[in-house]
Amino acid sequence: MEGTRRSHALRLMAKALKEDKDKVLEANTIDLETGREMALPDLVLDWLKLTPERLDAVVQILQRLAQLTDPSQQLLNTPYQFEKAQTYCQLMPLGVIALVYEAFPELGAIAAGLCIRTGNCLVLRGSAEASHSNQAIAESLQLALDEAGYPPGCLGLISSEQGDSIRELIVQDQLIDLVIPYGRVSLVTQVVRQATVPVLRTSMGNCYLYWSPSGGLDLARSVILDSHTREPDPVNAIEKVLVHRHHEPSTLKGLWRSLREAGFQLRGDAALVTEYPDLILAEDAEWNRAYLNRTVAFRQVEGLNEAIAWINSYSSGHADCLVTESYVESNEFARRINSATTYINTSPRFSRNPQPGAPIALGMSNQKGIRRGIISLESLTTVKHVVQGRG
8 A cells, every 4th residue: 555655664764764874863963064164153053063962863753744644544524515415525635845944954854754654755945054964864865765666767856056047946836736845934034935836835933922911920931931842843832921001010020030130131112111120121113023042022001902902913923822711712812813823821832743643744834825824744735535326
C-alpha cells in the first residue's frame, strides 16, 4: 500500500538525518561563520543556528510522521446528498509545493516529511545565508528517498547560488500548485505580491492579549512568558497587551516587574508613559509590526469592545488571546475576533514538535481562504467530491 511505502520512506529519512547529523552541523557552522562576517542580525543568526537538539527534534518529527496514517485515506461527509447517490469527500495531495524560506534550515526537512506523508512533491528555495545547511539536509533526505524507491523529482532544492530569483519560481503556475513563504514580513509580502501560484501566507509575532479587569495577574503573567518560550521562532509570541484603564497600578507594576526580571523591554502608549515614565513610548507604527524579540508594548483601552476593534485592526491575525474570568467576555471575544486562532486563558505557545496527539505543524497562516490557522498535514491537501450513484 502507498501509505506503508510513505511510512518506510519517512523512517529512512529520519535515519539518514540522524546518521548525517555531524555533516549537517559542520555545514551549519560554515553558514554561521559567514553570517557573522556579513553582520547578519542576531535574530536571523538565531533562526539559522542548528544544534544537536534541534536536529534531534526534526528526527523525532519524521519518526512521528511515519506512524501516522495518510490524510488521503480519510473520507469526509458532505453537507449535501444527491438523490439515489452516495456523496462524500476525499482528501487528495495538492501536487507540487514550493517552500520559500529564510534561514530555518531544519524547516526544509519538516516540510519534506509533511509532503511525503501527504503524497506531495516539494521544491525548496532557501535563503543564501543557509545555503550550506540546506544543501546538506537536502542531500541526506534525497539519498533516503532514493533508497525508498522514490523518483529524484519528489524533493528538489534550488540553491540561491544557482541565480534563480524567488520571482522566477513563484510564477511557475503550470508546474507548482502552492507556494508557502516563511520568514520575516518582507519575504512573505514579496511572495504574496509577485506570485501567480496560490500562496499559503504565514505569519509570526505581533500577537495581542487583552487582559480583562477580571483576569488574574498570575495567569496574565504566565500566558505572556510562556508564549515567548520558543525554539527558535517566535510564531505566537504575545508582543502587545491591551489593559483596561481600571486595572490597579499595583497590579500593572507587578506584571511589569516580572517581565523586566525575565529580560523583557517594555513599551507603552502615550497615556501609560505619561502615568508610568519608566515605560518607553511605542510609536504609532509599532502597533501593527512584529518585534520578534523580548519586547512587549502595553496600551490602555476602555473595555472589551475597544480591545476587539483594536486587535482586528492591528494584530497580525493568526493568534490572539484573552485573559478573563467572565464567561460573557469569553464568548464575545471568540465570536468577534477575526484571527485564525483565539486563545482564552491559555498560552498560544507554538511548537513544531508538540506532545503526542497534537498536530505536527509547519507554521501558522493568518489568511482567509485556502487553509487558515495551523499549517499541518491537512493544509497540504485538497478536497475531491465523489458522487457515487446506482445507474
